[in-house]
Amino acid sequence: MGTCNIDHSHEDVVKKLESQEKFLPVNLTKQLETFLREEHSQKTLNELFHLFKKYDLASKTEQEDRNKQLENLIS
Template structure:
């Protein structure tokens, strides 16, 4: 886990975070994340995805690559 945030993020917040980062995400990552959210993920999974997406646009390229891998693992 990236952070120990105590907040539970509702699915709507995760969707809006995903939309806000869409321009910065590889298309494949965006698509699999949308499909993943349609499958009713657990709260733990929602929180994890939210944190991977948070400030994605501000992350270094190296950090984005790391997050991409983590997102793909999470949503498989």
């Protein structure tokens, strides 16, 4: 995943999660929903958005890697 100069809003991140949640592990989705009930830095929002982006098209290995990154980000 390359760097992006676009700042993604909280709403954009929530919508992106909703669009990918059927592809994410259920327990991780619930943790992410809880995490996104709070305010976070722009850097965190951008990282989340890009981890969700095209998640459904990623290989299983890539999805597992992204899951670990998501878990680290929200823990």
